[in-house]
């Protein structure tokens with residue numbers, strides 16, 4: 001199984017994401033943001049967390065317009081799997097691959113802590129992931145908002161992949177939304193960081209289940 005991680009200037013989770021994907025069994029290529037055209041035969045494209053282009057304009061706005069994103073769009077259009085974590089989630093929204101917006105946290109502060117999550121939607125990213133897990137968050141623009149119609153669609157179509165556990169919403173996201181899926185459920189944007197909690201040798205490893213799900217999906221397991 002093949003994966004690529006797109007590296008933007010200012011990304012700080014690209015290596016962690018590659019390590020987690022490799023541990024789950026993927027061959028991982030690092031793909032520089034300014035190179036158009038992703039490697040052939042990819043199962044998964046990962047957009048890492050961080051501060052791409054210094055978070056100028058809006059978080060993820062410049063990354064969304066990088067040459068590599070044309071390849072990401074083409075991969076998604078073919079039904080390929082795309083995982084955007086934190087800044088990667090922001091870039092997927094800015095690129096129009098996921099709906100809604102990620103606004104400044106409700107408390108107007110950078111939030112860096114571990115939060116409880118509930119697995120909500122069925123998808124290639126959640127198959128076999130336990131119903132509750134704990135993952136770290138680290139962001140200042142993580143407050144998911146959407147208009148009423150979009151929110152109703154996301155909920156009605158089971159496209160909320162993860163919610164913050166009751167009382168643990170760190171950023172004021174509507175309906176406690178922590179992660180959303182595309183219409184075909186093969187693009188996931190997730191604010192918490194599974195790649196920072198994926199190796200039991202380093203501490204809690206609830207995030208590993210998500211990469212195992214992806215590996216299963218890449219190998220043709222049911223979504």
Ligand SMILES: NC(=O)CC[C@H](N)C(=O)O
Pocket residue numbers: 048049050051052055059085086087088138139140141142
């Ligand atoms: N950890 C991250 O990816 C941070 C995302 C973004 N720079 C923010 O702070 O909201």
